[in-house]
Amino acid sequence: MSTLMQEMKQKLFEKGLKVTPQRLAILQALMSHKNHPTAEMIMEYIRVNHPNIATGTVYKILEVLVDNQIIRKVQTENDVMRYDAIMDKHHHLYCSDSARIEDYVDPALDDLLQTYFINKGIPDFKIEDIQIHFNGRFLNVEK
Amino acid sequence: MSTLMQEMKQKLFEKGLKVTPQRLAILQALMSHKNHPTAEMIMEYIRVNHPNIATGTVYKILEVLVDNQIIRKVQTENDVMRYDAIMDKHHHLYCSDSARIEDYVDPALDDLLQTYFINKGIPDFKIEDIQIHFNGRFLNVEK
DNA sequence: TTATTAAAAGAGAATGATTCTCTAATAAGT
DNA sequence: ACTTATTAGAGAATCATTCTCTTTTAATAA
Numbered sequence: 001m002s003t004l005m006q007e008m009k010q011k012l013f014e015k016g017l018k019v020t021p022q023r024l025a026i027l028q029a030l031m032s033h034k035n036h037p038t039a040e041m042i043m044e045y046i047r048v049n050h051p052n053i054a055t056g057t058v059y060k061i062l063e064v065l066v067d068n069q070i071i072r073k074v075q076t077e078n079d080v081m082r083y084d085a086i087m088d089k090h091h092h093l094y095c096s097d098s099a100r101i102e103d104y105v106d107p108a109l110d111d112l113l114q115t116y117f118i119n120k121g122i123p124d125f126k127i128e129d130i131q132i133h134f135n136g137r138f139l140n141v142e143k
Numbered sequence: 144m145s146t147l148m149q150e151m152k153q154k155l156f157e158k159g160l161k162v163t164p165q166r167l168a169i170l171q172a173l174m175s176h177k178n179h180p181t182a183e184m185i186m187e188y189i190r191v192n193h194p195n196i197a198t199g200t201v202y203k204i205l206e207v208l209v210d211n212q213i214i215r216k217v218q219t220e221n222d223v224m225r226y227d228a229i230m231d232k233h234h235h236l237y238c239s240d241s242a243r244i245e246d247y248v249d250p251a252l253d254d255l256l257q258t259y260f261i262n263k264g265i266p267d268f269k270i271e272d273i274q275i276h277f278n279g280r281f282l283n284v285e286k
Numbered sequence: 287t288t289a290t291t292a293a294a295a296g297a298g299a300a301t302g303a304t305t306c307t308c309t310a311a312t313a314a315g316t
Numbered sequence: 317a318c319t320t321a322t323t324a325g326a327g328a329a330t331c332a333t334t335c336t337c338t339t340t341t342a343a344t345a346a
Contacts, residue, residue, distance in 0.1 A: 018293060018342050039332080054296045059333060061294090075218040075276065079304075080332070093268050104265060116255065122247060125236050128279040133218065136271040161313050161322060182303080197325045202304060204323090222303070222333075 004031055008070075015068040025050050026061050027070075030085035034143065036074045036092075036101045038082050074101060075133070091132040100142055104134065147174055151213075158211040168193050169204050170213075173228035177286065179217045179235075179244045181225050217244060218276070234275040243285055247277060 008027045012019045029045040030037065037045075043058050062083055065071040074082040074092065082101065091104045113130050121127075151170045155162045172188040173180065180188075186201050205226055208214040217225040217235065225244065234247045256273050264270075 020294065020342070022295070052296080054298090055332095056297080056334075057295050063334095064294095073220040075220050077216040077218050077224075079222045079224065081220075081222070093265065096271060102268075104268075109259065112255070112259065116252065122236065122277065124281060124283040125245075125247075125277065126280045126282060127277050128239060129277075131276040131278065133274040133276060134265065134268065134270050134272075135274065137269045138267060139269060140267040163313070163323065165324065195325080197327090198303095199305075199326080200324050206305095207323095224303085 011070050015070070017064065017068065022050065022053055022057055023061055023065075025053070026058065026065070027085065030071060030083060034102070036082040036084050038080050040080075042083070076101075091134065093134045093136065093138070095138055096135055097137075100138060102138070104132075154213050158213070160207065160211060165193065165196055165200055166204050166208075168196070169201065169208070170228065173214060173226060177245070179225040179227050181223050183223075185226070219244075234277065236277045236279065236281070238281055239278055240280075243281060245281070247275075 005024060005028065008024060008031075009019050012023060017023070025046045026042055029042045033041060033045070039055075039058055039062060042062075043053070043055065046053055046058070062071070062081075066073055066083075069087070070085075072084045072087065074084050076082055086103060089105070089107075089110060091106070091109075093102045093104050095101070109132075110130075117127055117130070148167060148171065151167060151174075152162050155166060160166070168189045169185055172185045176184060176188070182198075182201055182205060185205075186196070186198065189196055189201070205214070205224075209216055209226075212230070213228075215227045215230065217227050219225060229246060232248070232250075232253060234249070234252075236245045236247050238244070252275075253273075260270055260273070
């Protein structure tokens with residue numbers, strides 16, 4: 001078993017969640033999909049090894065993982081939810097004319113923003129997290 | 144008729160869209176709701192003066208307005224779409240534990256980001272728009 | 287190792303926001 | 317006012333997601 005899977009087992013355990021094959025399969029699917037998969041994409045991937053996993057189970061597990069902050073939902077403008085297993089600080093690049101969404105990591109930018117808002121703040125609002133959405137065009141093909 | 148309504152008529156006309164009472168009512172509803180309403184909130188507001196407007200019509204009009212860049216969809220983490228009639232550059236403040244979403248305008252921040260990315264750019268990505276999502280808590284009550 | 291039990295998975299119905307289809311009405315130009 | 321393409325109305329259809337109820341299973345303890 002990979003180290004990542006061990007880490008995932010650990011995360012489930014720490015949250016008091018049972019370590020089930022279905023949960024591990026979904027976590028593994030999420031980690032192997034770089035491009036913020038939908039529940040359906042996850043199911044498709046999983047059914048190769050877990051042909052009998054129920055649709056409702058997949059949604060339930062995703063909900064549990066989100067509630068326990070093991071994964072995140074990705075904000076979009078349409079009604080199909082997408083998920084993200086990367087919990088390290090990062091932003092998202094959204095393609096203007098496709099569903100492609102990629103990660104963008106930039107600690108220098110995060111520092112810049114933090115400095116800016118430590119001084120300035122926002123009236124009547126306590127900032128907990130700053131997430132930048134870049135809309136634009138990818139100049140390469142999807143990996 | 145208010146100046147804003149005149150402007151809205153003008154926008155519809157410029158896009159080659161017919162100026163209908165239903166479209167004006169939806170635009171008016173959007174402008175009177177500061178807090179990024181859902182289709183349902185818009186319908187509720189509208190039915191006072193347009194009791195017979197069809198649900199499908201409201202969705203259709205919202206779609207047409209979005210496609211013509213007269214309004215925008217607001218990105219959220221759940222499956223109920225929300226809309227925004229303000230097209231001037233602004234960011235959003237998201238409440239961590241309610242559906243409240245407010246606008247945040249900060250030209251100095253926009254300049255800072257523009258300067259930062261003019262120099263730095265993002266590999267394999269052409270930035271068209273930068274939208275910041277602030278997650279946190281509001282320290283005042285909703286207006 | 288087996289027994290116990292609360293948590294989780296399976297199956298399929300239910301929900302609900304949104305979209306679609308088809309017909310009737312109407313805005314805008316002639 | 318006349319004509320016509322566009323738009324609105326009505327209600328069925330769709331489809332992602334949630335819910336309910338039953339069966340199974342992971343985790344702990346004997």
